[in-house]
Amino acid sequence: MKKILLIATGGTIASKYSSEGLKPGITSEELLAYVPEIREFCMVDTVQPFELDSTNVCQEHWLILERVIEEAYDRYHGFVVCHGTDTMAYTAAALSYLIQNNRKPVVVTGAQKPINLEITDARANLRDSLRFASDDRAYGVNIVFDGKVIAGTRAKKERSKSYNAFSSINYPDIAVIQEHRIIFYIEDHFRLTEPVRFYHRMNRRVLLLKMIPGMDGRVLNMLADEYDAVIIESFGVGGLPTYGQHDFLEAIDNWCSQGKKMIMATQVTHEGSDMAVYQVGKAIKERFPIIEAFDMTLEATVTKVMWLLEQNLSGEEFKKEFYRTINHDVLLVE
Known part of the structure; x- marks a missing residue:
């Protein structure tokens, strides 16, 4: 028994x-x-x-x-x-x-x-x-x-x-x-x-940021000092707007230049992200070292980043480990 x-x-x-x-x-x-x-x-x-x-x-x-x-x-x-x-x-x-x-x-x-x-x-x-x-x-x-x-x-x-x-x-x-x-x-x-x-450590300095229409890049600049990683719940299959005087490109550049992690996810529950489909996503992914959540849940994405940040990994090692499947968490990878 x-x-x-x-x-x-x-x-x-x-x-x-x-x-x-x-x-x-x-x-x-x-x-x-x-x-x-x-x-x-x-x-x-x-x-x-x-x-x-x-x-x-x-x-x-x-x-x-x-x-x-x-x-x-x-x-x-x-x-x-x-x-x-x-x-x-x-x-x-x-x-x-x-x-x-x-x-x-x-x-x-x-x-x-x-x-x-x-x-x-x-x-x-x-x-x-x-x-x-x-x-x-x-x-x-x-x-x-x-x-x-x-x-x-x-x-x-x-x-x-x-x-x-x-x-x-x-x-x-x-x-x-x-x-x-x-x-x-x-x-x-x-x-x-x-x-x-x-494992015995998790990093608390992880933010999940939900996009809404009208939000601009200033929000990332305001948060950069407080967090080591941000997971962005973008629209659709993944992308960020470019309207106004404070678009996201400068904010992303500032975030990534500090060695902070940026992960792009989607607000859509099913089928996952694919930033390569539209210009608003593809241009950002080709220019910056952004990681994409693909078919992962937001809960898994958040906790995996919290765990990985405590593993003392380089940028490429972090990305490789993020895409390593653990307990069925990710199937669609680059």
Whole structure:
């Protein structure tokens, strides 16, 4: 029987109603008590490193989770992280970069309704997550939610209230869970040849900047002193406007001349970027050392840059590592 570590961090799944609104208050042991049937297929220990609404989860908490898993790695067959849904995709992506070549499953899950309600998705999600973490074929970081298994770098929360909150972006679901059956669509654990590696640092000085009509290059100049990298959510397949007295070309030149990283992504959820299509993107890409996110999610792009900035890489090494596929995060590369 598999031995699983349940890591509770708060979130809606562990929340209780109060006069101030929903807030975490259900312990890790109490969560487990709501799914007694899991004793048929796994043994579970619990730990609670913090108890937060996931709105308050950031880099320091990702590193805490990494350390918990690293310290317990040899004692368990798998790990389940109970987490709030709002930043769950960021946490799953971050753990994908902090724990690499991982042959053991790290499952991130949560719920849209607290587990102590009569009608809730929490019990099914927790049960499915523990079942998946106990499966011999499971490995790496994945989100398990509403019967779907999604690669940790491909998940995005697309619905704020519905049970089917998460979708896999530009990549198929890894598997689906139907009652006690797990149906795998992708089985590729055999590709892992290196030993597991844990990383312990992430750079917080990363900005995600969403373009809106009328924005000009002054915004980049104002931010250059505060950030080491900027990821620009551009329009369509990727490009920047050239109107007005303060276009982006001068600002980009200033940013890149300081050795700061600039990554071009897209606001469009599906199908990714391709700056070579239009002049507004191609001209910039040919002139400046800009990296393109292509088919990556914004959550994966942000956390991968945070991880890479701490690896002391040259410009070309940084670009090469950014385009190295980790946990299915990028397929369309130059």
